Amino acid sequence: MSGPILDLPTPVLDALTPTSRRLVADRRGSTVWEVESPQGHYAVKLGRPVEATAEWDAQPWTALAPAREGAVLHHLGRRDVVYGEWEHGTWNVQPWRSGPDLYRLWEPRRRREAPVEPHVSVAPGCVEALAEVHARGWAHGDVQPAHFIVGPDHVHLIDLALARGGDVPEVYDFPYRGCLVHYEAPEISRSVLATGRAEPTPEADVYALGASLLISATGWRAVEYPDDAPRSVQREAVADGRRRPVKAPGRLGELIDAMLSHDPKDRPTLQEAAEVLN
Template sequence: MSGTPSKLPIVVLDALSPHAQRLVVNRRGSTVWEVESHRGRYAVKIGYPIEATADWPAQPWTALAPAREGAVLNRVGFDDFAYGEWERGTWNFQPWREGPDLYKLWKPCREPDSRTEPDTSVALACVEALAELHAKGWAHGDVQPAHFIIGPERTHLIDLALARGGHIPEQYDFPFRGCLVHYEAPEIARGVLATGEAEATQEADVYALGASLLISATGWRAVEYPDDAPRPVQRRAVASGKRRPVRIQGRLGELVDAMLSSAPEDRPTIHEVGKALS
């Protein structure tokens, strides 16, 4: 069977007994649903394999990603979640996080001739969310603006399917092959170009957060390459270590510049970034 699942698997329906559901993300290899049930509001992730096309190779790992994330949530001490298998892959559900993501929240900063400065308290909240994960010995591996949800009470760091830092059941694990190239550190890009794989690290997370803050505040990627460039071309540009200047004023701009250092050892730790912002 091919194509996107058109409804939630029976096993998820049995677990949640939803009285309302809404498809919110539909991308190659996964769907995300907002579900309301007697237990509360949940984000439900359904994974399935990507079949090969003329332009893309097959990607079987996408079928495993929801269960892998569920295993990570278990390891880092998350509450109120579940994960398992269905006929075409795996699934998980976890509490729905309400609020805009970082990129959406900072849209006024990117308007033409805008005088709105990025809110350093929001930046600090993102730093604290990542620092909480790092303190548990994990690297996120897929830090990007869309994964910081700025809620009314706290900022949540979501999408832990690529995180590294502890044991994952073998049947759900897969190698780390990089993330969205806009936020890849140079050493990650070089590893993927050389071997097809890389090592997710906390230092690379710091780079990715710097790139996330930069693009959210200014609209500019950290590294320049054509918008329609093939992924290997993008990665070669990132791997070169050459990047755009950081055009954010004040202390936040200085920190982002340091976070985007080419050498991992030259970047501040997430704790140091938080201390400087607070």
């Protein structure tokens, strides 16, 4: 249960004076709104803590994530983002990115209702978007298909609350404890299993990009484990390298296979990936 849906904080309402708003995501500890206002078109993210239940531990960090993402985006030169605090946690406001995410874009391809090449042509944009983050000295830490928004002229990489690479205000910071396991590199899963936390790296982001391209193109996860397996079991499978064969077509399949190498040193750099795709 995510709890009752809470309205936008008063400072956000006062600043944006929305003409319309639509709830687009309601997950444990966070909601995302699409807001139209006289000032423009925005995404508003609200964070609140997750209380412990019989199924999961308490997650206080979710309350801090929107402000942490705002601080990261400022490091990356994004002055069109504002963030602050509200009674339940923190919030941020950033420009809305229009377009399908990578997984949704490739859905016709997975059903074999579309040719390969138009979709392969999007992959360089994903590489470029991630490379822009790395070029500024940051690792994203949460690369997944839903975080690549394919606009008409540019692929946007969103959701940087877990990124590492520079200082953020201590009051909004929290340890990195992994991400969605489908896209975790083996070294990240091993570290989380051993210590409860890990350190995102560019090499782990490359693995996650490969896993994102694979599941978007084929519908299959990179690593095999039961759909209802606990996260610890999922991470053990990833750490042990129980990979499925890559069945994506052509040069994209060859690149994904290299990106999913168990050893980080064997994965291509993003520059090498771009050269393969272009």
